[in-house]
Amino acid sequence: xxxxxxLKNDNLKMKKMKKIxxxxxxxxxxxxxxxQKDLVWHTDxxxxxNISTQSGKPxxxxxxxxxxxxWCKKLVAEVFEKPEFKKWASKNIVLxxxxxxxxxxxxEQLQKQNRELQQMFGVRGYPSGWFVTPKKVNDKVEFNKLGxxxxxxxxxxxxxxxxxxxxxx
Numbered sequence: 001x002x003x004x005x006x007l008k009n010d011n012l013k014m015k016k017m018k019k020i021x022x023x024x025x026x027x028x029x030x031x032x033x034x035x036q037k038d039l040v041w042h043t044d045x046x047x048x049x050n051i052s053t054q055s056g057k058p059x060x061x062x063x064x065x066x067x068x069x070x071w072c073k074k075l076v077a078e079v080f081e082k083p084e085f086k087k088w089a090s091k092n093i094v095l096x097x098x099x100x101x102x103x104x105x106x107x108e109q110l111q112k113q114n115r116e117l118q119q120m121f122g123v124r125g126y127p128s129g130w131f132v133t134p135k136k137v138n139d140k141v142e143f144n145k146l147g148x149x150x151x152x153x154x155x156x157x158x159x160x161x162x163x164x165x166x167x168x169x
Contacts, residue, residue: 039086041097045113049134049141052094058146058167060093063118063128067101072127075151075159082156092167093131100126127151131166 041062042048052059064072079085089095098114099106106114117123120143121130131146147166152159 039080039089039095041095043097043099043110045096045098045117048094048096049136052134053136055094057092057094058131058133059096059143060089060163061096061098061117061121061130061132063098063100063114063121063123063126063130065101065126066097066099067104069126071151075127079152079156079159085156085160088160088164092164121145121148125150131163 042051045061048059051057064076066072098117099110100114100118121128127150128148129150130143130148132143133146135142135144146169149159149162149166152162
């Protein structure tokens, strides 16, 4: 075998190895995406309370105006949709969305539930978030308020740091 054919043979082997490596990396990254679960935002507070009680995780009550509140949309985009938030939230809290939309219809029952919680927590502006631990006492639920947090400048990590300080007091 002369030098040219050896060099050509080496180039072909290198191209095949690059293709195999590329296929492997694509498969690995797709597997990573498949393992990332979307977060569940509960709208039924009673269901979320049961999950919180069973798991020992506090509730995060997110008061929002999903179809009209600019700061709410900003918080969702900058924090709640980020992988680092999804990872942190799935390990640390039970998510509850309490929505007050202007254009999107929601059931009367949901409106009533959300208004009652809005009054209970004294929410006057959006976005507002409360970290609470629920406790059932004689067929009633009492909420131990750990702290509140809305929009925090600095993205997901800044928000997570503030939230962690609240729930780890």
